[in-house]
Amino acid sequence: MFEPGLIAKTAQEFDAEKFGGILEEIVGSLPAFSSELLLIGFVLAIFLLDLMLPLRASKHLAWVAVLGCSLPAMSGGHAESGHTLFQGMLASDSFAGFFKQFFLLGAIPVIFLSYVSNQFEGRRMGEYYGILLSAVLGAILLASATHFLMIFMALELLSISSYILVGYIRRDHRGSEAALKYVIYGSVAAAVMAYGFSLFYGLTGSAQLSGLANVTFNGEHELWSAWTLQTRAALTTLVALVMVFMGIAYKMSTLPMHFWAPDVYEGAPTPVTAFLSVISKAAGFALALRFLSALPVEGLAPAWEKIPWIEMMIILSIMTMTFGNLSALMQTNLKRMLAYSSIAHAGYMMMAFVILHASGVTGSQALGFYLLTYLAMNFGAFAVVILIENRLGSVDLEEYQGLGRRAPLISACMVVFLFSLIGVPPTAGFAGKWYLFLGVIDEAQNGALAEGMSAWYYTLVFAAAVNTAISAYYYLKVAREMYLVDSDRDEAITVSTLGKILVCALAALTFFLFFSAGEVLQKTQDIVFH
Numbered sequence: 292m293f294e295p296g297l298i299a300k301t302a303q304e305f306d307a308e309k310f311g312g313i314l315e316e317i318v319g320s321l322p323a324f325s326s327e328l329l330l331i332g333f334v335l336a337i338f339l340l341d342l343m344l345p346l347r348a349s350k351h352l353a354w355v356a357v358l359g360c361s362l363p364a365m366s367g368g369h370a371e372s373g374h375t376l377f378q379g380m381l382a383s384d385s386f387a388g389f390f391k392q393f394f395l396l397g398a399i400p401v402i403f404l405s406y407v408s409n410q411f412e413g414r415r416m417g418e419y420y421g422i423l424l425s426a427v428l429g430a431i432l433l434a435s436a437t438h439f440l441m442i443f444m445a446l447e448l449l450s451i452s453s454y455i456l457v458g459y460i461r462r463d464h465r466g467s468e469a470a471l472k473y474v475i476y477g478s479v480a481a482a483v484m485a486y487g488f489s490l491f492y493g494l495t496g497s498a499q500l501s502g503l504a505n506v507t508f509n510g511e512h513e514l515w516s517a518w519t520l521q522t523r524a525a526l527t528t529l530v531a532l533v534m535v536f537m538g539i540a541y542k543m544s545t546l547p548m549h550f551w552a553p554d555v556y557e558g559a560p561t562p563v564t565a566f567l568s569v570i571s572k573a574a575g576f577a578l579a580l581r582f583l584s585a586l587p588v589e590g591l592a593p594a595w596e597k598i599p600w601i602e603m604m605i606i607l608s609i610m611t612m613t614f615g616n617l618s619a620l621m622q623t624n625l626k627r628m629l630a631y632s633s634i635a636h637a638g639y640m641m642m643a644f645v646i647l648h649a650s651g652v653t654g655s656q657a658l659g660f661y662l663l664t665y666l667a668m669n670f671g672a673f674a675v676v677i678l679i680e681n682r683l684g685s686v687d688l689e690e691y692q693g694l695g696r697r698a699p700l701i702s703a704c705m706v707v708f709l710f711s712l713i714g715v716p717p718t719a720g721f722a723g724k725w726y727l728f729l730g731v732i733d734e735a736q737n738g739a740l741a742e743g744m745s746a747w748y749y750t751l752v753f754a755a756a757v758n759t760a761i762s763a764y765y766y767l768k769v770a771r772e773m774y775l776v777d778s779d780r781d782e783a784i785t786v787s788t789l790g791k792i793l794v795c796a797l798a799a800l801t802f803f804l805f806f807s808a809g810e811v812l813q814k815t816q817d818i819v820f821h
Contacts, residue, residue, distance in 0.1 A: 313378065320376035323383045326363035326391065327431060333359030334424045341417020349415045353406040356420040357399055360427070364395035379499055381435040382581075389659055389815070390434035390577045393666075397570050398427045400670045400793065404562040407790045409681045410460060411560070419459055423566070426452035430574035434581070439488040439498040442578065443481070446542070449574055450477045453567060457559040469558025476541060476551040484538020490531035494524065500585040529598050539582065542575025545611045545637045553618075556630035561680060564626055565673035568633040573662050576640055580655055584647055604644040605747050609754040612638025616761045623688045625676050628765060629669070632712065635762060636665060639727060639755060645748065646730040657726045659815040664719035664804050668711035671797035675705045678786040678794070691769060693778030700791060702773050704798040709766040711801050714759050719804035724759065726812060728752055 321328070337352055337359070344352070376383050401423065405411065411419065429449030436442040454477065458470025488498070495502040541548035556564045586600060615635030622628035640661055643654035676686055678701055683690045695702040711718035735748030804811060 316378055320381075323376055324381075326366050326395075327428060329363045329366060330359060330395075330424060330428050330431075333362075334421050334428070337417050337421040337424070341415060341421070344417070346413075346415060349417050350406065350411070352417045352420050353402050356402045356424060359424055360395045360398045360402070364392055375437060376435075380438045380441040381432070382437045383435075386577075386581065386655060387431075387435040390573070391431045393573060393659075393662060394427050394430045394434070394570055397573070397666050397670075398423065398566075400666075400674070400797065401562055401566045401570065403789065403793050404565055404670070404674055404677055405560075407681070407787055407793070408560065408562050408677050410562075414460070419456070422452050422455050422459075426456065426566070427570065430570055430577075433574045434577035436578070437500045437581070439492065439500075443485055443488070446484075446538070446578075447481060449542075449571065450481065453477075453563075453571055456563045456566065457555055459563070460560060463558075463560075465558040466560065469555045472551055473555045476548070480538045480541035480548055483534050487531045487534030487536075487538065490527055490534070494527060494531065500582060503582075503585045525598060532598065532600065535582065536579075539575055539579045540607075543572055543579060543637050543640075544575075544634055545641060546607055546614060549611070549614070549634050549637075552634055553627050553630040556633070557624060557627045561626065561673060561677045561686070564630070565670055568629065568673070569662075569666050569669050572633065572637060573666075576637075576643075576658060576662070579644065580647070580658065583644055584655075601645050601744070602747060604641060605751050608638050608641035608644070608751060610638070611635070611641060612755060612758045614638075616758050616765075619762070619765045622765070625686045625688060625691075625769070628688075628769075629672060629676070632762070632765075633669070635758065636669075636712075638758070639724065640665075642727045642731055642751060642755060645751065646734045654730070656812065656815045657730045660726055660808070660812050661723040663811065664711070664723035664801070667719055667797050667800040667804060668708045671704060671708040671794060671801065672712065674790065674794045674797060675701050675708070678790045679784070681790075682784050682786065688769065688772055691772040692776045693780070694772070694784070695774040697778070697780070697782065698784040698786070701786060701794050704794045705773065706770050707798045707801055709770055713763045713766050717802065717805045719801045719808075722805050722808035724755075726808075728755065 333355065337355055340352060340355065341349055374383055375381065381387070402420065405416070405419065405423075426449050429445050429447075429452060432441065432445035433449060436445050454470055454474050457473050458466050460466050491503060492498055495505050497505070537548055540546070541551070544552040552567075556567065559567065583600075583604075612635045615631045615633070615638060619628050619631035619635065622631060640658055643658035643661070645654070646657065647654040679690065679694070679698075680686050694705075707718060711720035714720045714724040716722075731748050731752050735745040735752070
């Protein structure tokens with residue numbers, strides 16, 4: 292007979308041993324998580340400093356926030372070790388490392404844009420910078436997450452921080468309305484994605500992304516044939532895939548979850564709009580790349596054989612870029628125009644999904660390079676919008692009439708950013724689109740040709756080329772107002788020295804990414820998934 296005390300003692304020893312193993316693995320993961328811990332330390336430090344500093348000094352916590360992004364970016368972090376952290380919750384690979392550097396360094400222009408903006412005058416800024424860094428932390432975790440629970444928690448950290456940033460100016464009715472719409476859309480998207488994760492967990496028995504390839508069906512029933520069970524499993528897989536992708540599409544601001552973007556971008560403080568259009572969007576694309584890379588390509592499980600997910604991505608890409616560009620044609624508010632432009636660029640970026648496993652330029656490499664170019668040109672455009680808004684108090688297109696004569700330096704830089712957004716050489720936007728187009732064409736001539744899908748790929752490239760031509764109309768409309776339309780006002784527009792330096796630096800980066808495109812792309816070729 293077994294003694295109850297002996298059984299209890301054995302169970303306790305087993306639990307202690309199991310807990311010790313978990314604790315040892317967590318402690319062993321901390322060195323690779325050092326950058327994130329340092330970022331968390333700066334968030335807490337900014338919150339504490341804001342409590343002690345007077346109101347007039349609160350704005351200058353921006354320099355602490357810049358330091359909070361620079362030091363973690365320089366300290367390394369995710370080594371290219373290709374292993375998981377915290378019992379499979381996060382990946383430590385070059386993909387996560389690239390996006391961590393992207394988010395940390397990309398947040399620095401947002402901090403400077405917030406610093407030079409007049410929209411935050413008379414308000415405490417410590418909380419703002421702390422919440423902004425919290426959103427950056429959420430983006431970093433989202434790019435590294437390999438477990439359903441971690442994906443959901445990282446997405447919520449990024450989303451909740453973004454909700455607060457959008458409505459940070461509490462007495463601004465448009466900002467409050469934008470924040471409310473953002474919360475409603477975000478809550479629905481998160482709930483839908485969580486239900487999709489639960490379906491995948493039921494199909495695979497695993498909450499790891501790597502388990503997505505193992506969609507199975509168990510058991511036989513006398514009333515159901517094996518073929519019927521496979522079909523039911525495939526249908527459930529399709530529903531789960533659509534629901535999860537809807538949650539990711541909300542962060543990417545792509546169809547069918549794009550409706551929030553124009554109103555939120557217009558109502559939010561302009562620096563926050565810049566953050567949402569680049570950093571938050573890039574976090575969604577990082578999650579999408581990691582999620583889609585887990586889907587099987589060869590040796591498909593029976594349920595995945597019936598799901599044409601590549602064709603689905605092509606259709607969504609074409610619909611997203613077309614909707615964004617056609618909607619932007621009618622806009623006279625520059626923030627709203629850039630919102631629809633952001634949707635269109637999300638459609639271009641979705642081209643990377645269909646070449647994830649290409650033999651030439653892969654989707655992760657092409658998207659990584661495109662995001663770098665998009666950061667430079669989009670932040671540059673928003674920087675000009677903020678500087679003009681500071682002086683004129685408006686973001687309407689008519690305020691830009693005669694701007695080329697009244698503010699020649701920032702007007703010239705704005706033209707550079709507009710040409711880059713179109714994709715005109717010698718700007719970074721041309722190189723970014725070139726590599727995306729080239730990757731899709733190469734796949735159409737090689738891998739897709741063998742599968743009989745080359746027509747899909749050529750259609751995608753043709754649609755992207757047509758949309759690029761459409762986008763030229765509304766981008767050049769801004770340049771036309773600045774240089775070809777006379778204005779009754781002749782007074783010069785003066786901007787801060789820091790604003791000029793920021794705009795010129797982003798313009799220089801736009802040219803640099805074109806002339807050094809080969810070298811930069813060579814570095815992005817090291818991006819691999821664990």
